[in-house]
Amino acid sequence: MRLLVVEDEAKLAEYLHKGLSENGHVVDVARDGIEGRRLATGGEYDLVLLDLMLPGVDGFGVLSALRAQSRYTPVLMLTARDKVEDRVRGLEQGADDYLVKPFAFSELLARVGALLRRGAPNGAQAVTQMRLADLEIDLVSRKATRAGQRLDLTAKEFKLLTLLLRRRGQILSRTTLAEQVWDMNFDSDTNVVEVAVRRLRAKLDDPFPRPLLHTVRGMGYVLEERDA
Ligand code: CA
Numbered sequence: 001m002r003l004l005v006v007e008d009e010a011k012l013a014e015y016l017h018k019g020l021s022e023n024g025h026v027v028d029v030a031r032d033g034i035e036g037r038r039l040a041t042g043g044e045y046d047l048v049l050l051d052l053m054l055p056g057v058d059g060f061g062v063l064s065a066l067r068a069q070s071r072y073t074p075v076l077m078l079t080a081r082d083k084v085e086d087r088v089r090g091l092e093q094g095a096d097d098y099l100v101k102p103f104a105f106s107e108l109l110a111r112v113g114a115l116l117r118r119g120a121p122n123g124a125q126a127v128t129q130m131r132l133a134d135l136e137i138d139l140v141s142r143k144a145t146r147a148g149q150r151l152d153l154t155a156k157e158f159k160l161l162t163l164l165l166r167r168r169g170q171i172l173s174r175t176t177l178a179e180q181v182w183d184m185n186f187d188s189d190t191n192v193v194e195v196a197v198r199r200l201r202a203k204l205d206d207p208f209p210r211p212l213l214h215t216v217r218g219m220g221y222v223l224e225e226r227d228a
Contacts (some may be wrong), residue, residue, distance in 0.1 A: 001046040001116055001128075001139050002166065005029045006036030007078065008054050008156070012101075016049065017107050020112070024142055024159050026166070026180060033057030037065045045073050047115055049108075050095070052079040060093060067094040074115040078103075094214060097160060116140060130165050133225045135204070135212055139164055146208055156181060157200045164213065164223035173220040197221060 004024045007013040020027045028043070030036035033054035040062055049065065052059035063075060077090045079096040087098050096118075097111055109176050116128065117140055128140045134147040137158075144151040144161060153161065156157050160181050164172060174193040178184040182192060197213070205211040214222050 001042065003028070003112070004027045004036070004039055004043060004045045006040065006048065006054065006059070007051045008032055008035070009051075013228075015105075016108075018197075019109075021159070021183065022155065023109060023156060024162065026159075026163060033059070035064055037062045040066045040073070041069060047112060048073055048075045049112075050075050050077050050085045050092065052077060060089065063090065063093050068175060074118070076108075076111055076115060078081060113140070123165075130162075132165055132168055132223065133210070134208075135165070139160060144204075146204065149207075151203050153200070153203060156196060157203070160196055160200055161204065164221065169222065169224045171216050171220045171222045176220070 001024075003020055005013060005020070005027060007016065007029065008031050013031060017027050017029050028039060028045075030039050034056035036050070036054065037057050039045075042051075048062075050059045050062055052064070057065075059077060059079075061087070063077075066073060075095045077087070077095045077102060079086055079090075079098060080101045090098060095213065096115055098110060100107060128138065130137045130139070135144070136146075137144045139162065142158060143217045144153055144158060145200055160177065163177070177193045181196075182193070187221065197215075201211075201213050205213055210225070212223055212225060215227065216222055
């Protein structure tokens with residue numbers, strides 16, 4: 001799933017980014033309320049983790065801007081302030097749940113999972129399944145299948161495939177994949193991407209008549225259905 005973390009404490013932001021990424025999510029981080037508001041209202045996130053005490057605009061400001069839109073995005077508030085009135089205010093403004101810092105990562109994951117499963121009110125559904133041709137991914141159970149056959153993917157392969165599927169039809173460079181899937185920076189050796197793509201392809205495409213993962217020479221990779 002695609003998550004936004006709005007958190008100004010560097011260590012906590014990094015910890016959340018790492019932990020949630022390792023659990024298969026694509027994570028963006030905003031380090032102040034202005035950036036958080038811009039990303040939350042402009043991006044297609046499945047969930048926003050929102051700190052309350054932020055520079056620029058506070059969490060309530062981000063929340064009210066998000067809730068002023070018609071699109072529903074679940075919000076999990078993170079707060080150091082164990083004050084009943086803050087929680088009540090947040091929930092009244094449309095937050096879906098809250099966690100008081102410090103929290104155990106396992107609890108955070110459980111809350112995130114529950115919110116993603118719960119989906120949106122009023123019949124709108126959070127995206128938990130994606131498909132392309134006979135490929136299906138379930139983001140909650142973390143299962144990938146082709147033609148009904150389960151693909152036995154590692155966590156990184158699942159993350160790679162999820163990213164490619166989310167951006168189907170777009171060419172993703174090795175650098176982009178290295179950054180998004182492995183958190184490696186621009187200068188890193190992108191050979192790791194090539195190796196992972198080869199392994200993914202062996203599971204995703206080799207057993208099936210029509211390949212979905214294509215190499216675009218000199219540019220990167222694209223997941224799409226092409227005519228035979
Ligand atoms: Ca803060």
